[in-house]
Amino acid sequence: MKKAVMYGAGNIGRGFIGKVLSESGYEVCFLDIVPEVIDAFNKNHEYRVHIVSNDGDHYDVVKNVEAVNANTPEAAERIADCDLMATAVGVNVLPYIIDNIAKGIALRMERGGKPLNIILAENQLNADQIMRDYIYEKLNDGQKKWADENLGLVEASIGRMVPPLTPEERAADPLAIAVEPYALLPVDSDAFRGGIPDLVGLVPYSPFGFYIKRKLFIHNMGHAMCAYFAWQKGYEYIWQAVQDPEIRKMAEASMNDTANALHKQYGVPLSEITDHVQDLLTRFENKALKDTVVRVGGDPVRKLRKDDRLVGAALYCLEYGTKPEGIVKGIVAALHFNNPDDKFAVQIQDDLKKNGLDAVIEKYMGIAASSELAKMIKKEYAAGSEK
């Protein structure tokens, strides 16, 4: 059997990519650090994925799985030996998995191994370049040359939404997972080395910039807007946000603004992109998924970065001639996300109090306080304070 390594056995690793790999004929080795999750994989070598929607639910069984602790030398061995690999650990964790990846590459090269393709299932623009830079810092010149020719770092657009389960659900079954039905996996077809693998639901696409921007600047931006407005109205779930006519209208208008910019840059018919917006809004209504406002809005420090969903989308709209009025409201709502259980939200709230809005804009969004977008944000923020 072909072997795959799935780095990260969380929501996306278990609920999406690991499942795709198994269903595509791979024996899947998950690398993770949570002992009860690792033990559970190695006990039964299979797990169930609950597929939920407003129209009903069913379970799929994912077979031929095992797990290895990522903090042991065995992790690099598995990377050296596999036919395909993917990561879904979270953007902030990526720097911590580089050592194992670099060691795996070194072993693979020594053993005359085949090219290594790594599908990057992370919500990060230019994840391929970021990972190549991290990995190359750990390689010698010979290894870098091998990696130039044999290491495929493959950007992917991870559209499937997978919320966290409750502590009670996790305690009952450490591998429990519930997902929405959507299961397409668009990937950058130009990034593979040595051929594109045959995976269930794979959509190889080039130029991939279109898909990655559509994902981050329409899907994740609209999602984040729903979450931050929902927080202000005291909702717990995303489906509640999107059923609120005021929130839905603002999210939809902003998603359509990005759709316009994408249409202008890539020439994809506008109706095709706005149809996708409507489909997303329907998917956000998935009540059975129980996706939460605190998950989707979590870590506003990352979500407010210049290369992420809100500020990134606003700058993109400005570049293509649209004033991002709605997205700016979303940015301001993110600045009001004062969830005491989210350390990143607390950090922004502290900085706002101590250092003021200009400093927060420059520090977290990476744009000048005198820039056009910053001026729009400040105007909207002040208008909110006057209410």
Ligand SMILES: NC(=O)c1ccc[n+]([C@@H]2O[C@H](COP(=O)([O-])OP(=O)(O)OC[C@H]3O[C@@H](n4cnc5c(N)ncnc54)[C@H](O)[C@@H]3O)[C@@H](O)[C@H]2O)c1
């Ligand atoms: N959940 C979603 O709906 C969704 C959808 C699309 C994309 N994403 C993106 O996918 C990525 C993963 O998100 P997720 O929701 O699966 O997160 P998650 O927190 O559920 O999963 C991350 C997994 O990585 C493991 N991990 C953490 N540190 C590790 C380490 N040093 N070594 C090995 N494993 C480690 C964790 O134990 C966990 O199992 C993120 O970049 C996220 O933005 C998530």
Ligand SMILES: O=P(O)(O)OC[C@@H](O)[C@@H](O)[C@H](O)[C@H](O)CO
């Ligand atoms: O994972 P994050 O924190 O980058 O973003 C939160 C959600 O928008 C995200 O996980 C989506 O559910 C996912 O990208 C699927 O589309």
